[in-house]
Amino acid sequence: AKARHLKWEVSHMFWSPDCEEKVLIGINGQFPGPTIRAKAGDTIVVELKNGLHTEGVVIHWHGVRQIGTPWADGTAAISQCAINPEETFTYRFVVDKPGTYFYHGHYGMQRAAGLYGSLIVDVADGEEEPFKYDGELNLLLSDWYHESIYNQMVGLSSSPMRWIGEPQSLLINGRGQFNCSLAAAHTPGTKQCTAGGNRHCAPVILPVEPNKTYRLRIASTTSLASLNLAIGKHKLTVVEADGNYVAPFVVDDMDIYSGDSYSVLLTTDQDPSSNYWVSIGVRGRTPKTAPALALLNYRPNRGFKLPAIAPPVTPAWNDTAHSKAFTTQIKARAGTPPPPATSDRRIELLNTQNKLDGHIKWSINNVSLVLPATPYLGSLKLGLKTALAAARPADTFGRAYDVTRPPHNPNTTTGDNVYVLRHNTTVDVVLQNANALQHNVSEVHPWHLHGHDFWVLGYGEGAYRGDAADAARLNLVNPPLRNTAVIFPYGWTALRFVADNPGVWAFHCHIEPHLHMGMGVIFAEAIDRVGKVPKEAVSCGATATALMNGDHL
């Protein structure tokens, strides 16, 4: 294993991801940021300079469990202080598991401003992947808004709220096309984009040779959109999800929620005289955004040779049965450790949309998350009395709540939502979806856990009762290990993990505006067992004062 040293500077820059020039956040003058490529067991060292001049920054390494290095998780106000303008913070952590990952900003809505990139971990030297392929292609998916994140954030916290709406474009590897289509011939009412050139928005071309097998690495860092990907005439064999191998299964199209990553195998077994469309469209919300297109380019055809047949059509946004059929097919590959047979604690988290003095919030067990001035990792490690409010959040929301209707009383409060977990306990989390404020609306929410993978034990419809019928829906034989799991409208999702990684970990809806509106909780896990926290990670707020007064981390 080796150490991979990277020197990065984050800065605002002009960029035209969908051919319209805007300001976004890039790294070393690139958007998306540089791809990190490492081998399992390597240590990644990123010297991150904040070149944003007037705001802080942090970067989260999504899917990396940070075993023993909770201060490198990159969550502002939770695992570290935001890095001040012109300052440099060094992230140092081990990528212990091969897989497809990504990294992104985790302060305010900086991810939605373009602060993201791919992180790919190959197997260690001498090891082999449990499947064969001839080549690899990488697709980092995102959505893009023409309004700045500052406009978006002010809108979200205004009364009345100004909702951000649907994205203007979907991006593949940071490239999209607004107001035109690469497949105008097949898309009535659109004008043909001029393909080619080296513009920021030039379409992605994926070169392949006929009769070979490729591993496509796919990850979604969207702010809002749930996605579906299909490739004309080609089947996809799903083999990895969130850095864990899954039992291979074949699909025509696949859903990808924000925070998900996958590997799929594709065999180039179609007519080699043609190229084929890769199409990515919106699921789960009424789509107002055109699908993103890329070209699967069979060599030696020209890259821009437009396919004769139309791009695959994205399944209807509200075809939830189609989504469930895909998601519930995902099972652990044989050899994956099974979950413990029982748990020590069950935390039931009701997801609701609420009101707070005329503002719209998302709440968990009727408390909307707000983050403190002083990051928890420092304040809890030092045992500062001011770190937490007097009461801990509830482990249940009560069986009387009617998930099929808008909240009877929509009013909510704010709180720290910190759950204190005991070392090595097995924790079940049941995420319960419900009706939003509007009648007959229940949205899709992909929940992402930091510091762990969890087993996805099962999904159910309606209210979770914790009875024998619900227990029968749980898979304790081959549930997949993941770090992100979706809750379907009006349904519940049950997860299990072992609290074996001391630290303070965020667990939240990966939809950027929803987290901003309070949709998350925090797991403070075995704080007494956290190793020596580097001072530079947490020297701010009340922790800095305590350190100056002679306290020790």
Ligand SMILES: O=C1O[C@H]([C@@H](O)CO)C(O)=C1O
């Ligand atoms: O958080 C959200 O707010 C809007 C809507 O519920 C209110 O305008 C929406 O679609 C969300 O996902």
